[in-house]
Amino acid sequence: MRTLFVACLALLCACGSAEPTADAGLDAGLPDAGPTDCQAPYRSCELEFRFRAIDEQSVHLRGDFAPDGWTVGVPMRREGDWWVARAAAPYGAPVQYRFFVNNSVWTNDPANDAVLNGNSLRAGERCETFTCPEGAPQVGAFDWRDAVMGFVFVDRFHNADTSNDCHVPGADPAGQYQGGDWKGVTERINDGYFTRLGINALWLTVPYKNPTVAGGGGDGRSYSGFHGYWPISLEDYESCFGTRAELLALVDAAHARGIQVLFDFAMVHVHSSSPLYTQHPDWFWSLSYNGGQCYCGSDVCDWNAQGQRCWFTDYLPHWNYTVDAARAYSVERAVQLLADTGADGFRLDAIKHVDDAWLLDLRRETEKLAATRSPRPRMYFVGETYDFGNRDYLKSFVDPATRLDGQFDFPLRLELLEAVVTRRSTMTALRAFVDGNDTFYGANALMSPWLGNHDLGRVIHMGEDVPMWDNPYADGKNRAFHDQPTLPSYRAPFERVANGFVFLYTSPGVPLMYYGDEVGLPGAGDPDNRRFMQWSAYSADQLWLRERVEALGQLRARHPALRRGTRTSLSATDDTYLYSMSDGEETLYVAINRGDAEQTVSGLPARTLEDVYHQQQLTGPAVVLPPRSARVLK
Numbered sequence: 001m002r003t004l005f006v007a008c009l010a011l012l013c014a015c016g017s018a019e020p021t022a023d024a025g026l027d028a029g030l031p032d033a034g035p036t037d038c039q040a041p042y043r044s045c046e047l048e049f050r051f052r053a054i055d056e057q058s059v060h061l062r063g064d065f066a067p068d069g070w071t072v073g074v075p076m077r078r079e080g081d082w083w084v085a086r087a088a089a090p091y092g093a094p095v096q097y098r099f100f101v102n103n104s105v106w107t108n109d110p111a112n113d114a115v116l117n118g119n120s121l122r123a124g125e126r127c128e129t130f131t132c133p134e135g136a137p138q139v140g141a142f143d144w145r146d147a148v149m150g151f152v153f154v155d156r157f158h159n160a161d162t163s164n165d166c167h168v169p170g171a172d173p174a175g176q177y178q179g180g181d182w183k184g185v186t187e188r189i190n191d192g193y194f195t196r197l198g199i200n201a202l203w204l205t206v207p208y209k210n211p212t213v214a215g216g217g218g219d220g221r222s223y224s225g226f227h228g229y230w231p232i233s234l235e236d237y238e239s240c241f242g243t244r245a246e247l248l249a250l251v252d253a254a255h256a257r258g259i260q261v262l263f264d265f266a267m268v269h270v271h272s273s274s275p276l277y278t279q280h281p282d283w284f285w286s287l288s289y290n291g292g293q294c295y296c297g298s299d300v301c302d303w304n305a306q307g308q309r310c311w312f313t314d315y316l317p318h319w320n321y322t323v324d325a326a327r328a329y330s331v332e333r334a335v336q337l338l339a340d341t342g343a344d345g346f347r348l349d350a351i352k353h354v355d356d357a358w359l360l361d362l363r364r365e366t367e368k369l370a371a372t373r374s375p376r377p378r379m380y381f382v383g384e385t386y387d388f389g390n391r392d393y394l395k396s397f398v399d400p401a402t403r404l405d406g407q408f409d410f411p412l413r414l415e416l417l418e419a420v421v422t423r424r425s426t427m428t429a430l431r432a433f434v435d436g437n438d439t440f441y442g443a444n445a446l447m448s449p450w451l452g453n454h455d456l457g458r459v460i461h462m463g464e465d466v467p468m469w470d471n472p473y474a475d476g477k478n479r480a481f482h483d484q485p486t487l488p489s490y491r492a493p494f495e496r497v498a499n500g501f502v503f504l505y506t507s508p509g510v511p512l513m514y515y516g517d518e519v520g521l522p523g524a525g526d527p528d529n530r531r532f533m534q535w536s537a538y539s540a541d542q543l544w545l546r547e548r549v550e551a552l553g554q555l556r557a558r559h560p561a562l563r564r565g566t567r568t569s570l571s572a573t574d575d576t577y578l579y580s581m582s583d584g585e586e587t588l589y590v591a592i593n594r595g596d597a598e599q600t601v602s603g604l605p606a607r608t609l610e611d612v613y614h615q616q617q618l619t620g621p622a623v624v625l626p627p628r629s630a631r632v633l634k
Helices: 182-190 244-256 275-279 324-341 356-370 391-395 410-421 427-437 459-463 492-505 540-558 560-564
Strands: 044-052 059-063 077-079 082-090 095-101 105-107 119-122 149-152 201-204 260-265 345-348 380-383 512-514 566-572 576-582 587-593 599-602 608-611 616-619 622-625 629-633
Touching: 044 095, 059 082, 182 201, 182 244, 244 260, 244 324, 260 324, 260 380, 324 345, 324 356, 356 380, 391 410, 410 427, 410 459, 410 492, 427 566, 427 576, 459 492, 492 540, 492 587, 492 629, 540 560, 560 576, 560 587, 576 599, 587 599, 587 622, 622 629
Parallel strands: 149 201, 149 512, 201 260, 260 345, 345 380
Antiparallel strands: 044 082, 059 095, 077 082, 095 105, 095 119, 566 576, 576 587, 587 629, 599 622, 608 616, 608 629
16 A cells, blocks of 8 residues: 555644554553543544545545544535545544545545545554543543453352342242342452453343332243342342442442443333332323233334333333433433442443433433543443344444443344354355444444343354254243253364354454353253353363353453454455454454364464464464364464
């Protein structure tokens, strides 16, 4: 690529600080210039673009430097022999752009022969003087690009205090409280369990009080509120998990080890026994609608058109956030939860069922809380929008300035599962998807890639030689109570799942580890996928998988390029995928063989390479990968 002499960088004098020429890993080397010294992802550089003038009437700069850069862009002005425009672009991020001439003709930059996706490509620039948006997190606060999230189902994780164990009459044993508590989570924080896995952010189940009566689960069985999704109060904590003091001690212990805490927040509904519903029925949508009853997915109300008013079941009245008082109260309680506990953000349950005004208000009010902490942090919001195919819909909720920082990446999970774990797709297909997905949600979006969660059958069974479910969307309920799966007795499923974790831990965003997946915990659909955590009597295969995850966690922590870098796909076949992760300072190469036979992967540098995943040395430009294995090379 020749020098881009016509695409000059203009240095904008603004509220930034001087930046060293090299990004110092965790930004630790940056000078602290006060509240305007924001973390790198939030910085903007002003770039100058030029287009040689001939006889054009107008020229517009269009590109991905801004959310509306392709549709609105920046009008260029005539300066002598040039059309000139300046645009703010994300710090260090490559920019794709084109020129729109006379409102009719698209053309690339004739002075720039670097092209990506048919557009002119400008390498990312790290300006010495940058701008910071109002409210951006400061250097010194936790940088969410460095996060690995662990989802802890509190009731099913570790029972450290039997005195708070609960029992709800009438609940099926599998849907009963099983004794896990906040004190148990704290014990595992303090013994280093999460740190060894590389987990530095915990997503905890809803901490609010739930009813002591059973509720129907839609499958003919009754459940307790062990999951936390049926709150009766947004002011009282769940005594089945412990005391307020024990919850605060959990957050303090996490912070002492550099671990952030996210709470699951149930803002779609409350339980019908809640005083909020009985005292303020006008704060909730009526179940009656169009001459029928508005249950989600019914003939009267579907999940989408009436999704922000339909009831999930007859004992879960749906908040009506078009009522100002209802919205203000819910948002106030959410912010107070963070203020009371010192926690760091939210996993927002079923966010598509919530009026957009609620999310806008939550971000605004949470930013006020963030401004009281020093250094100013980022309160991370990650949403759950259960959709495997519509990326545009997921993206519509993502805007770190006003809405979500990211979502759980359901579409990526589908591609990853099918290519790596079930082998029903190809690694070539995964590469094609990933090439357009890493930047799809925006420069500052922090999506969460994942393999397992609490709504699907355990991922270890999808890695069996014959996947347990032939539909990647299957929820596994067919074996939740009968013929429940047992732990696979051979290594291959664990190797396939390990390869999936290799991809997660070497990808940008906030990868998610569902509790127990690090040891291949077995289970079918809900509630079998929420079995109590296994703490002993591991098989050799389980210990092997956990050791692999621990190695990946330490790798991601040691190498900023694996979490902050840009992915470049280098090659793919049906069974293999090779890509690099580079942050400008360091480049690592990730090679995955999902096949059941040995494969050779080419396209690496022609030198001695260190496999930092297995502590071996290999020689490029081609390496041999054993069946169902991966290498991380530098």
